[in-house]
Amino acid sequence: MTDFSQGVAFIEDEYVAIAEAKIPLLDWGFLHSDATYDVAHVWRGKFFRVGEYIDRFQTSMGRLRMSIPYDRDQIQAIMFELVRLSGLRDAYVEIICTRGIPAPGSRDPRSCENRFLAFAVPFVWIANDEKRARGLNLLISKRQRIPPEAVDTRIKNYHWLDMVMALFEAYDEGADTVVLVDAEGNLVEGPGFNVFVRHGDTVITPVRGVLEGVTRQTILEILTREDLQVKQEPLPSATAKAADEAFLTSTAGGIMPVTRINGERVGDGRPGALTTKLNDAYWALHDDPELNIAVEY
Ligand SMILES: Cc1ncc(COP(=O)(O)O)c(C=O)c1O
Structure with a gap:
């Protein structure tokens, strides 16, 4: 056999x-x-x-x-x-x-x-249990993600040279992972994930130049239950650095808290309350019969 x-x-x-x-x-x-x-x-x-x-x-x-x-x-x-x-x-x-x-x-x-x-x-995790508990140190690379004018980033693609070289840069800087930018320096996406930040009662996630992640979409749906303003718009580097909370979303690992950006603390340097709540809600949806289909082994 x-x-x-x-x-x-x-x-x-x-x-x-x-x-x-x-x-x-x-x-x-x-x-x-x-x-x-x-x-x-x-x-x-x-x-x-x-x-x-x-x-x-x-x-x-x-x-x-x-x-x-x-x-x-x-x-x-x-x-x-x-x-x-x-x-x-x-x-x-x-x-x-x-x-x-x-x-x-x-x-x-x-x-x-x-x-x-x-x-x-x-199952593959972008960040292991320990890193998800502690939160990630995210590097904002100066490297641009391939622009949507060149390759439609809504198409899931293997154009990863930009992301892999940016990952090397992140590891050289002692960061856990990396997010790339667009030509204006706005954050777009990283190797296998979308990015979100919270500022007060506003949540921002980029929409242009990214893959429209299924996990991102799930989080946007969960966020409709919260009393928060959700914006899908360009995310400048300065806005990300000044965020109260930040997290990454991916099929390979769900919701990953970011507790440092370029080595500097995000909020109080611990996974944010909203991030934790969204993570719990995300995994709870894995018991929803409308969203899940059992494999017959
Ligand atoms: C470039 C890129 N952005 C975002 C994502 C997140 O998408 P999803 O939540 O559908 O896994 C992925 C997933 O692999 C990806 O490769």
């Missing part, structure tokens, strides 16, 4: 152990980062908001002029099968569409057959 406990991939219509999963070298997904992807998660045996991740994936494919021979229900069925085969109760489930390989001698993307791939591995 193949051991699927470390993860399972779906490639060329087959389910294989994650260590055996390979893609052809000439696929433009690899050679040119010409791909889109999405990541959903399974928590305690249930997929959270899976339909929304598939919707975003299909929208991204459409914007990139990609198509695959699997419809929405088939994609969802593959995602569930990956998790069922793995036996994982808490999983990170990625679906990918690559451009594929052009016809021999051609560099015409229209000649490519787009490729669908997927995999499930154990």
